[in-house]
Amino acid sequence: xxxxxxxxxxxxxxxxxxxxxxxxxxxxxxxxxxxxxxxxxxxxxxxxxxxxxxxxxxxxxxxxxxxxxxxxxxxxxxxxxxxxxxxxxxxxxxxxxxxxxxxxxxxxxxxxxxxxxxxxxxxxxxxxxxxxxxxxxxxxxxxxxxxxxxxxxxxxxxxxxxxxxxxxxxxxxxxxxxxxxxxxxxxxxxxxxxxxxxxxxxxxxxxxxxxxxxxxxxxxxxxxxxxxxxxxxxxxxxxxxxxxxxxxxx
Ligand SMILES: C[S@@+](CC[C@H](N)C(=O)[O-])C[C@H]1O[C@@H](n2cnc3c(N)ncnc32)[C@H](O)[C@@H]1O
Numbered sequence: 001x002x003x004x005x006x007x008x009x010x011x012x013x014x015x016x017x018x019x020x021x022x023x024x025x026x027x028x029x030x031x032x033x034x035x036x037x038x039x040x041x042x043x044x045x046x047x048x049x050x051x052x053x054x055x056x057x058x059x060x061x062x063x064x065x066x067x068x069x070x071x072x073x074x075x076x077x078x079x080x081x082x083x084x085x086x087x088x089x090x091x092x093x094x095x096x097x098x099x100x101x102x103x104x105x106x107x108x109x110x111x112x113x114x115x116x117x118x119x120x121x122x123x124x125x126x127x128x129x130x131x132x133x134x135x136x137x138x139x140x141x142x143x144x145x146x147x148x149x150x151x152x153x154x155x156x157x158x159x160x161x162x163x164x165x166x167x168x169x170x171x172x173x174x175x176x177x178x179x180x181x182x183x184x185x186x187x188x189x190x191x192x193x194x195x196x197x198x199x200x201x202x203x204x205x206x207x208x209x210x211x212x213x214x215x216x217x218x219x220x221x222x223x224x225x226x227x228x229x230x231x232x233x234x235x236x237x238x239x240x241x242x243x244x245x246x247x248x249x250x
Contacts, residue, residue: 007161008116011204012075016056019078021204023058025150025197029232031188036062038186039236044107044136052095052127053113054078057085066107072098096122103132110139115162120173128177131241137178143167143233147190147201150230153218154202154210167235178239190230195222 002010011018026035040063043049049066051059054073069088073079074095082090093099095110096117108127117123127137144166165173167185175181192198195218202218203210210218222228 002161003118004116004161004163005118009074012055012073012078014075014077016077016081018204019055021200023056025147025190025192025201026232028190028192028197028230029188030191031186034062035186035188035234039111039138039140040064042184042236042238043109043138044238046136047106048104049107049109050100050105050130051109051111052098052123053110053116054082055111055113057082057088059109059111060085060088070105096126098126098130100130102129103135104130105135106132107136107138110137112140112142114139114170114173115141115165117163120163120165121176124173124177128241133241133243135241137174137237137239137241139170139174139237139239140234141165141167141170141237143235145231146233148231149228150198150201153198153221154214167233170235170237174237174239177242179242180238180240182238183235184238186232186234186236188232188234190228190232192222192228192230193226195219198222198228 036059043063045064045066047066048068050070050072052072054071055078057071065087070091071082071085071088072091072093073082074093079090079092091099096119108131114120114123171181171183199215199218
């Protein structure tokens with residue numbers, strides 16, 4: 001049984017392809033405003049902001065740049081891609097041992113990455129450490145039923161390995177280290193009329209290529225639905241870094 005961080009390394013260390021295949025499924029969202037644009041309106045943007053687990057940097061084609069931006073990821077492939085974002089420092093490092101001094105940032109964004117950590121509290125403790133007191137945190141995670149209809153298509157083949165951080169319990173996790181915790185849900189679902197993006201999404205998760213029979217089954221299900229409706233359950237959590245004595249209180 002693999003760990004969340006080993007799974008994340010296998011998915012992301014040497015390729016941006018798995019992440020790009022997964023982002024593409026959201027082209028079928030019912031909300032005309034995509035997730036990144038919706039989140040961008042609610043993110044910290046004052047002073048020096050760091051994005052931890054920045055991936056391909058997709059957020060920064062939608063979000064207004066802060067005065068100073070640092071992009072961080074543990075994947076060499078992602079860091080290479082992040083250098084193309086421009087006007088940002090790119091740093092390779094781990095979310096649970098951030099290569100930054102205490103109080104370095106006014107804002108920290110961790111978009112869809114907290115569930116990849118073996119110890120999510122270690123990550124949140126680090127986020128609190130590198131933010132100045134009163135600095136702003138923005139974290140996004142998924143709900144238990146996120147993309148359930150896709151995951152149910154091939155329940156034995158998908159290998160999503162995450163820790164237990166979900167939309168349902170994220171406020172409790174963040175509240176152990178931060179103040180003023182607010183959770184907001186992005187309003188959307190997916191309405192998919194073509195099996196190919198579903199197959200690409202499933203392939204990005206699978207241990208081995210899908211068999212012709214599995215592919216045919218997925219095509220049949222999507223075609224039979226006409227419009228294949230899929231739940232999208234994503235929340236954005238914002239919070240403020242506490243005063244030093246507060247950090248780590250249970
Ligand atoms: C699902 S992707 C999200 C990427 C980006 N934030 C976005 O929303 O488009 C998760 C990202 O977190 C990175 N990541 C996973 N575990 C990490 C860790 N322990 N430290 C730093 N980055 C990590 C992965 O390499 C990947 O780029």
